[in-house]
Amino acid sequence: MKHKRADDEAVSEIVGTILLLGITVSLFSVICGIVLSYPFSPSSPSTNLVGMVEGEYLLIEHRGGKALDLGTKVSLTIGDNMSEIKAVGDYLSNESKEDNLWGIGEWFVYQDSNITGKKVGIAVVDVESDSVILIETFQGSEGC
Amino acid sequence: MRKMENSDDAVVGIVATFLIVGLIVTVISMIQAVYVPEWMEQTEADHMEVVADQFSQLKFAIDTQSAIKEPNTPISTSITLGNKELPFLTSSRAYGSLDILSDECIVTITNDSGSVLYPLGIIKYSSANAYFLNQAYICEAGAVILSQSQGNTISIKPAFSVSYGYGSDINISFTIINISTIGEKRSIGGYGTYPIQTEFSDNDTTVFPDVKNITIDTNYQNAWQKFINNTLINSGLNHHSYGANFSISVDDDSMILKFTNSTTVNLKLKYVKINAQIAPGWIIDVKGVSKNL
Numbered sequence: 214m215k216h217k218r219a220d221d222e223a224v225s226e227i228v229g230t231i232l233l234l235g236i237t238v239s240l241f242s243v244i245c246g247i248v249l250s251y252p253f254s255p256s257s258p259s260t261n262l263v264g265m266v267e268g269e270y271l272l273i274e275h276r277g278g279k280a281l282d283l284g285t286k287v288s289l290t291i292g293d294n295m296s297e298i299k300a301v302g303d304y305l306s307n308e309s310k311e312d313n314l315w316g317i318g319e320w321f322v323y324q325d326s327n328i329t330g331k332k333v334g335i336a337v338v339d340v341e342s343d344s345v346i347l348i349e350t351f352q353g354s355e356g357c
Numbered sequence: 358m359r360k361m362e363n364s365d366d367a368v369v370g371i372v373a374t375f376l377i378v379g380l381i382v383t384v385i386s387m388i389q390a391v392y393v394p395e396w397m398e399q400t401e402a403d404h405m406e407v408v409a410d411q412f413s414q415l416k417f418a419i420d421t422q423s424a425i426k427e428p429n430t431p432i433s434t435s436i437t438l439g440n441k442e443l444p445f446l447t448s449s450r451a452y453g454s455l456d457i458l459s460d461e462c463i464v465t466i467t468n469d470s471g472s473v474l475y476p477l478g479i480i481k482y483s484s485a486n487a488y489f490l491n492q493a494y495i496c497e498a499g500a501v502i503l504s505q506s507q508g509n510t511i512s513i514k515p516a517f518s519v520s521y522g523y524g525s526d527i528n529i530s531f532t533i534i535n536i537s538t539i540g541e542k543r544s545i546g547g548y549g550t551y552p553i554q555t556e557f558s559d560n561d562t563t564v565f566p567d568v569k570n571i572t573i574d575t576n577y578q579n580a581w582q583k584f585i586n587n588t589l590i591n592s593g594l595n596h597h598s599y600g601a602n603f604s605i606s607v608d609d610d611s612m613i614l615k616f617t618n619s620t621t622v623n624l625k626l627k628y629v630k631i632n633a634q635i636a637p638g639w640i641i642d643v644k645g646v647s648k649n650l
Contacts (some may be wrong), residue, residue, distance in 0.1 A: 230369045230370070230373075231369075233373050234368075234369055234372065234373050236379070237373045237376040237377055240375065240380055241376050241379065241380050244380055244383055244384060245383065256395045256398075256399075258397065259402035260397065275507060276503070276512070277405075277492065277503045277510065277512075278402065278405075278490075279490065280507050281542075295567060312507065316507035316508055317503065317505055317507055317508045317509065317510050317577065318508050318509060318580060318583060319508075329428065335564030355541065
């Protein structure tokens with residue numbers, strides 16, 4: 214009668230190969246998942262904005278860089294009041310809006326007598342990239 | 358004859374290798390397609406900020422020389438023309454050029470005696486970016502102007518001031534800078550940092566009574582129009598209660614400031630000539646003969 218002989222010689226190679234394959238498949242799946250689900254949303258635009266308060270006027274000037282959409286939002290907080298959201302396009306001159314963009318040398322002009330003497334907080338949010346591109350707090354002057 | 362045998366022994370290794378190679382290619386492609394342009398755009402935008410800072414230093418040097426009026430005292434500032442590509446992956450360098458251009462801007466003063474023209478030279482930096490939008494910084498008539506495809510604006514204001522009280526004459530003081538050059542060192546291009554040397558040469562002050570028009574022939578008329586309009590209005594001119602004092606119009610290559618007949622304007626115009634050279638090796642002008650140091 215012929216006896217069966219126990220043989221474990223190939224076990225570690227098989228286990229190693231299965232582990233290697235498992236790790237590779239897992240990594241590949243994870244990376245593919247990340248890449249395919251990546252929203253590819255644009256990054257925050259490289260734009261220079263300068264804000265200031267003069268009397269009852271809040272002014273924000275576009276000082277170069279990428280032109281912004283007219284839908285760009287300005288969140289405005291005057292004193293202890295709740296924030297108000299303004300669209301840039303509503304506060305540019307007609308000439309500035311001709312190209313449907315907020316570009317270099319163009320001014321956002323917001324007039325409100327409540328600004329005088331109060332703390333004014335602004336946050337400019339680019340809608341396309343959903344990012345804050347200017348955040349600032351001013352102490353409004355008392356005016357004449 | 359040796360027989361070929363079917364065997365699946367190496368299949369797992371090959372599959373694993375393919376997957377690993379695929380993984381690496383996917384990651385590199387993603388970085389190259391998505392992240393490299395964003396990194397490079399940000400790098401070029403940062404470089405433009407550096408140029409803006411360097412132009413403010415150049416303007417400071419020119420203003421200092423205009424104030425102290427000391428000839429034969431050159432001051433060096435530097436401009437970084439471009440920036441390098443990433444040391445890994447595929448990206449492009451950004452280049453730039455720096456030029457001293459003669460007679461690019463003409464300021465014309467018109468009054469009852471006639472018109473006087475002041476042709477002015479400028480210093481101009483132009484970028485050749487690969488990712489970020491192209492910009493130009495221009496030192497013109499004492500102002501620093503930022504220009505890009507959508508328009509232009511005055512980045513650093515010139516010495517232009519207005520004093521006015523209702524019922525009185527309008528007194529305007531305007532300092533214009535003429536950038537001139539000796540020899541041929543007037544243009545450079547590349548991506549490194551290069552010096553630009555400036556030196557006071559000459560100045561002259563003229564008072565023009567009863568000025569009717571101030572015209573600036575320039576490629577950046579919108580920047581000048583906005584700046585002068587804001588300055589005059591902030592000084593109390595064209596106040597709705599007192600009627601119009603001035604009007605500003607622009608055409609393809611000039612900005613024209615016209616004062617109304619009922620307005621009396623006295624202009625104190627300071628003309629300053631600054632010699633400038635790009636690249637090392639200062640050339641001095643000895644009685645009309647250029648001498649290379």
